[in-house]
Amino acid sequence: MPTPQLPDASISAVERETGLSKDTLRIWERRYGFPLPLRDAHGERLYPQDQVHKLRLISRLLGRGLRAGQLVATPLEALIARASGDEDKPAHAAARPEDGELFDTTLRLLATYDETGLRSHLSLALQRLGLQRFVIDFAARMNLRVGEAWSLGQLSISQEHLYTEQMQHQLRQGIGAIYPGVRHPSVMLTTLPGEEHQLGLLMAQACLAVEGIRCVSLGVQTPAWDISEAARQQGVEVVGLSFSEALRQKAALEMLKDLRAQLPQHIEIWAGGARWARLRRRIPGVRFIARLEELPRVISDYRAEHDPA
């Protein structure tokens, strides 16, 4: 195999390629003795491609919760085994046959970067299931499968992008096809800073749309102050926030409290995301919605409380 003979990389180049900061690269060298780059005529670090390759692997595995000190000490072969291992092991295969096929087909199309096939596959699924079941029975679980496959090294970051992109497209299509509702409560949707997953937001918007509610979406990562300002100006009744596992629990709760303090009492906060399933202490004035299935009940609760007539 004619491996392209790329030149040795500067520390900036390695930062870009691997996502590891310059500071991190230097301190690993100091602490663990790896990477151990060459030096150019002026004493600046030059990383050979094989070290860059190993760093890229380490960077991926770091994202799965493995620890830096152990990874850098691991020989390259063992890293490769871990990164690509478990490749063909359907250990926890699908429970229900017909659901399994939807999931597996999606993964298969992703594996070959088949955008066209993926688009038509998802579109058919949406038409067959209808928007609500598409979101709750399919999309929510598919997200888990894809996230898992990525963390096992079976999907690259660009394949995950491909999935996200197409799924968002289908959801927007589905939402756009519904004639805008006018039922209460009016909801403003967004996420807090540090939370950049938009998919959850769109799934929530879909579930609200099928209840006849029209949402104002502010996109992702809106600072608390901006949220309260926009909510006031728009006169919405509820602020809906979506959470993945990306934010730390403590930080998430603190930001929620901040926002609660800034918003007028009469505006409710609905916080959505699987993470709330294991929540201990609730916050007054905030409703936690661990699964999208609960949304219809929350909505009817709200309507009962605010419009008893």
Place this chain on the structure above:
Amino acid sequence: MPTPQLPDASISAVERETGLSKDTLRIWERRYGFPLPLRDAHGERLYPQDQVHKLRLISRLLGRGLRAGQLVATPLEALIARASGDEDKPAHAAARPEDGELFDTTLRLLATYDETGLRSHLSLALQRLGLQRFVIDFAARMNLRVGEAWSLGQLSISQEHLYTEQMQHQLRQGIGAIYPGVRHPSVMLTTLPGEEHQLGLLMAQACLAVEGIRCVSLGVQTPAWDISEAARQQGVEVVGLSFSEALRQKAALEMLKDLRAQLPQHIEIWAGGARWARLRRRIPGVRFIARLEELPRVISDYRAEHDPA
């Protein structure tokens, strides 16, 4: 009006917001005495919002060839005058008088967070202009107006989100309405790490769609290695990259060179973005497309070269 009391920003936050590296921020402080951040209890820098604001303006002007030493010494008012003053004139001048109204109405709707109004306004504009003119004559210029208003503090971050969200929605609608084409060249679209603006990507996709080209989109921030891998697997003929002003010029060029070295010779790179208008040295094997108007010519050039029959 109660001024928003945003918290002071850490040096990482400022790096993210302005695109100026930590090293640069520190050495400006040492050399020029600006920025002059506060310090927290542990001696770490805390940048007040007004300094961040000025840094953002400076960063913009730096991109136009102005010099750092002079800019940091310039008082804020003069910077604002320059930033809003001698921006490229044709960008502001509406092609036709009634188009100017399109811009002003959009800004007015944004000012009041009027999502419904904005959506219908943009939708009407799309229907009236058609996809191609909507992108080239309206969206491209509107983006400049909104970006400028944001850097001048006239729009909040959430208002910019609102704009981006709605504009993306319209573009997706427009693209989705076109029956998928099959003409050459086949294009894979994405952005490099650090470039998270998706709008440019969608505008490019729209322009390609009206030429009968179907794109594979990998979303934003794809590492160079993933791009070359996906391009090979998909067998595309062109990799299209979108650039805003977010990345520093030097970093952008270096990443482009890296990618060029990794991709097979026969796959072209098309680099899009207004920043290339003031490019000095070109890179062999990369076509720079400063304005979307140039795209049709580039496409016909490509077809002439690769299919002379």
Place this chain on the structure above:
DNA sequence: GGCACGTTTTGTCCTGGACAAAAATTGACA
């Protein structure tokens, strides 16, 4: 299982010196 508490690991920030690449200036020469 959840929570409060020390301990270890890990990444980011700090200072201040050095220097290369780019830009501006100077000077020689056609």
Place this chain on the structure above:
DNA sequence: TGTCAATTTTTGTCCAGGACAAAACGTGCC
């Protein structure tokens, strides 16, 4: 006067090594 090479100034990145807070881990308790 215009061009080009050489020199100076400007500017951003790199380096070393110390410090420390936040995260991860482990342990004991309710």
